[in-house]
Amino acid sequence: MTNYSTAIDRKWQKKWEDTELYKFNADKMDKKLYVLEMFSYPSGSKLHAGHWFNYGPVDSWARFKRMQGYNVFQPMGFDAFGLPAENYAIKTGIHPWDSTKQNIKTMETQLKAMGAMFNWESEIVTCDPEYYKWTQWVFLKLYEKGLAYRKKAPVNWCPSCNTVLANEQVVDGACERCDTEVTKKDLTQWFLKITDYAEELLNDLDKIDWPEKTKSMQKHWIGKSTGAEVTFKVKDSNISFDVFTTRADTLFGVTYVVLAPENPLVDELTNDSQREEVEQYRAASKKQSDIERQSLTREKTGVFTGSYAINPINGREIPIWIGDYVLATYGTGAVMAVPAHDERDFSFAKKYNLPIIRVIEGKGGEELPFTEYGTMVNSDEFDGITSEEGKIKVIEKLAKQNMGSQKVNYRLRDWLVSRQRYWGAPIPIVYCDKCGTVPVPYENLPVTLPYDVEFAPDGKSPLTKSEEFINTTCPHCGGKAKREADTLDTFVCSSWYYLRYADSKNTEEAFKPEKINKMLPVDKYVGGPEHACMHLLYARFLTKALRDMGYLNFDEPFTSLTHQGLILGPDGFKMSKSKGNTISPDEYINEYGADVFRMYLMFGFSYVEGGAWSDDGIKSVARFVDRIERILQNSYAILEENKNLKTSMDKAEKELNFWRHNSIKQVTADTEILQFNTAIARMMEFSNALSKYIQENEINNDFLKETINDFLRLLAPFAPHFSEEYFNRFNPYTSEDNGYSVFNQKWPEFDEKALIKDEVEIAIQINGKIKAKTNIPTDLNEDSIKAIALKESSIKEALEGKNVVKVIVIKGRLVNIVAK
Template sequence: MEKYSTKIDAKWQKKWSEDETYKFDGSNLDKKLYVLEMFSYPSGAKLHAGHWFNYGPVDSWARFKRMHGYNVFQPMGFDAFGLPAENYAIKTGIHPKDSTFKNIKTMEEQLKAMGAMFNWENEVITCSEDYYKWTQWLFLKLYEKGLAYRKNAPVNWCPSCNTVLANEQVVDGACERCNSEVTKKNLTQWFFKITDYADELLEKLDDLDWPEKTKAMQRHWIGKSNGAEVTFKVKDSDVQFDVFTTRVDTLNGVTYVVLAPESPLVDEVVKDEYKAEIESYKEATAKQSEIERQSITREKTGVFTGAYAINPINGKEVPIWVGDYVIASYGTGAVMAVPAHDERDFAFATKYNLPITRVIEGGDLPFTEYGLLVNSGEFDGLKGDEAKLAIVKKLEESKNGSLKVNYRLRDWLVSRQRYWGAPIPVIHCDHCGVVPVPEKDLPVQLPYNVEFTPDGKSPLAKCDEFINTTCPKCGKPAKRDADTLDTFVCSSWYYLRYADPHNTEKPFDSEIVNKMLPVDMYVGGPEHACMHLLYARFINKALRDMGYLNFDEPFTSLKHQGLILGPDGLKMSKSKGNTISPDDYIKEYGADVFRLYLMFGFQYEEGGAWSDDGIKSISKFVERMERILGTALAAIKSGENNKDTMDKLEKELNFVRNHTIKSVETDTEKFQFNTSIARMMEFTNALSKYINEKDKNLNFLKDTCIDYIKLLAPFAPHLAEDLWEAFGNNDSVFNAKYPVCDESALVKDEVEIAIQVNGKIKAKINIASGLEEEEIKAAALDNDSVKAAIGDKTVVKVIVIKGRLVNIVIK
């Protein structure tokens, strides 16, 4: 047998390709298994260890399932539009298209060197015209259904990237891409009405085999609240505004109201003498992110407008403030403050010396529980839902309120003022208004010759050949929309295109997709919980309602991989100099050793710090394994010292063999690769011990080695194929059936038990596994070491725990 090396990797990758070993059989969908890893973004020149940790172990799981008879579909592609390539172009002068496709070529080679079962014939690249044509089609379909719309709204603006950011792309008040401080701007933007699906997005989470933490994050992000909407009128004005509250029972305790700084209402109600202070406050607040403003640990600030509102339940005047903790895009952009019964309001009222009125009996203020109403006039003595319904009824009678459901989820802002993205397929005509590009004219091509240095305007607006066009309705001169789509739009439907990637007539054939999907196992980072994963669910449901799909959810099961850190325990980055490039390690050790280390060295869902010592240990394990199997093969071929019986040593090895099959089966199914490989190491030790015996049952040894290779195959595919061939097999090991545990082999003829005297182990003995309790006691008391420990003392009690130990109590 040849020693494992990159030469063996190349040998089997070539054969797999030539034989089309992993080609998906689309005609046989009885045991279809769609396995999908979140595709990579080719912003860097090469894959790093984190990519490998996402792709390698998942490929092993897919191989494991293939050996169980599944027809595995495992496509791969690239999420190729986006800011990093454009920023790189600005820095280096290399066009985004050129750098992106160069990087894709490099990453394709790296992924193929991994030896994964990827179905490259189904590859998808989102920046290719044959893909983004259909991303534009998706936009048009959403527009037709009223799910895409344009409006002026306050948006997150990154002054460095010079583009709008969705709320999810702002981290601690900074742009997730460049870490610049994010500000607020009022701009006319395109949105998708994801809020139309808020209820279903929430309700269907319970049916998904997803990590509970991810489902909890989506529930929180959607943020459904059952409450009431209450109308406040501004004193001496025709202006009125609504507030949403889940605690309408505390309405009599309102002592002030607060408007969001960016709310248009502020300018309508503010008194002249307060305008300068209000403007200054609005400018300061615009530099804060929504997440930062809503933080429970951050001190809240505010400014009085000089105006008053009328509490609709009791007619009292309450001051109108502007406060940074109120967000214009959440609820109505206004809140009623009940400082006696809300911690945030209590802190604000205390800071600004505002009135605090108790309206619920209970403990110390702020008292936030439910209780009997007090100081609430006709509602005194009511409690909880009874109080809420009574107050809402009175509000409805005066047309000042009603029951209401509210959501934290905002509509998805999809337009970006950047170049490297799918152009929005819309034309703006002075005569006809907004005109969708006819489907026959798709794709709206992204021009190559564009000046994309950021200046706050969309680069496409400066490209005459792109921006100037004619209106498809009236034929008069018109302008194209100059914005491009958020790259999350591209990735919101790619899992559908994989099933039918070469279709030139439509984005996908519904008949094919409805048979192939949903995705059975989806794997990727947990950071996408409230972006990609939520967006993909929305798009899937929208396409279902348009009649293109017949399933509700895109991803049936979901797993998250952990993060591979640098050797210093910190997140990898070029600036820290702690990045781990797989290529150098693969050249030295081979792809299988690299894969085995990633799976053995880390819990898959946790990750951890890279260790050179760890991969060296795995390399030694592989070398030892090869020596053992080589020795076994030589013994089998020689036929010397063969025996036909299954004696004690054979039974011991058979126990380990079947225990390993059972354990690896269970753990690999659950992505517990580290414990699976640990069991393989135990199997290796047992096999090594048996091989050193002079007389061996060679038929049994061969069967055991065959099972060993099958178990190894998903974790070290190249090495396993070579071993499989060496043991006389012509077909691929991945066309073989996975070993099945023989449960009878797990029933031992003998078991070892410990014997304690007063809790201290004095001996270990082997006994027949079927002995009764009295027989076990007798065997324990007959042991010489135990007799010596007891001496002339009296045995008070003998406790037997079958299969484990005997405890003898003496005094």
């Protein structure tokens, strides 16, 4: 079977390609189904088992939906820019363009060997100028809309990758790519104003069918807080600063305030006696990532500036500190500290001997810090009112003095998109001494990435070393100008690619709105959960921004989302070359065929959980496919002999018909929700029933062929090549059109009546222990069932010498005889 399997893989892949079986019909939009897997990174030379786990099972789901009558669009492409390809080039000396293009060729061959329904005519590659031309167009549209801007800001810097990282790319204080400790730098960078959409990004999560965990992660990352902004004046100065708080009811308990070390006010507020200590502290804080600084488990530290602020609610003088747990990029870059009612502030106050004043009481006697709501105390005219009422009244009082107002705040920061690396889309901006910042005209796109560039990282953008690239003329005045030397974060390329797929050959525009608005949003999107607060959030932002520009008529890019699990090495650890536990699909496909490999991935693991690879597991699936082949060959021989032409539906036929329709029902339900392992388990039950039936002395040939055809139609999404081969054997088709394919057949529907058995097997117990099993008609009444149970020979023997006290009947399941 093994050699034969790989042969039929090639046979049917060629047939499908030659007949354009899976070509999307753009004229049939009534049952359009856009199925998309997150595209792969061609930084490695080959697909691994994780790619297969992403693509193979989803293709099976798409095939299932096609057979249900859907017009499936399932494109494929490559997310080709980025650090991995550039780092590989630095290591090997092979240019990123050359290595990436070669890797893409290899991966295309592997993907086609998978036998998936990919619409290759819509393929995109993000490093091709014909693609990134339109990525640059998207950037310029955002710039026109005021959603792209440039400013100097403290940014995350990876000293190993020599580039800026977005907050989302810093994991536990380290670069997500190389695990190097991240530091801080003040750089002038390009940002996209995702914060303008914070509220909508939060609210619209309720519209989409996404995993709750992913929604929760986005909600946390957006981090909406409803509260107030309070103004604190600096003692003996004209300086003031604002603080955001969700607990204005605790304002009377503020005993100090804390500024972020990088807050510009720190220079003005630091006394000479404190300056050295403050500067040392600020230097140390630059070595910490934002995420590390905000860790709940990390001890909070700080330094006194020597200055004091005035609490606006009661006029008290309170010291101004700096602390690295406060971020300049979050809120106002300053916080008020209420140590009696906040655990973090309490620990800080204890450490530095700062005052602790209770201003909220619960039912009485609570230890500090008391962080719940309660009744206001030690709060002048507000004593005795509830926290909820106090939050409003305190702000009303401050508002009359122009010292406070209600405010909504978000944790979400604007998206930093500048990268000081070579292998990315150039930012289409030039800088002119006379005209300033000038966008490249649309007719001059793409700004192409030069090939001959020294891109070894040295902390500067590699494109600055290319005189030919950097030096240009100003589009406005025609004078000398310099190009932007940074490239775009690769997530910009992937934030809109799902739109380009549907109009990938359009040379006049990024996409035709009327076409895209029919094709989108994506109906089923599948990929890893690690992109929850990066790609998935960015794609939602870009969709909403393009909608507001009039290009799209939908709000969300991906209607339904599924995260596949992770395939681990045989040792149970994440696959890596260094551990020597990687699984290459090619050798298994050569031995077993693509269908066995695909079916093992679907049967051996829960799709959303994954698990450890097992050679024994794939061998077991190979044996199952071998067994199916024997059953089909034997069935074919029976039908060819054309003997025993039975026409009745007797007990054997009814039993097989039950398993046939039960399988149709269960496989349909399980496949719909991508529960592939249980769907294949139902197919195993169906094959057992088929095997049992063909051993009968008398066979109903018409019924057998009907059943075989249903079996093959159910099997087809999971084993497409194998099923196509046998479907064509049982149903020879001479025409050259696409009618030959099992995938143009209708998905079978179950008959509820067939699931009602004439007979059912019941267990017979004596005092709770099973003593016998027997088949009985399903329509018997309780008295008849009791009589049959008591007449069973083994039961009569077991009851000899005993008195029957009670007979309990659970219809359709068992009879329990209580005897003494």
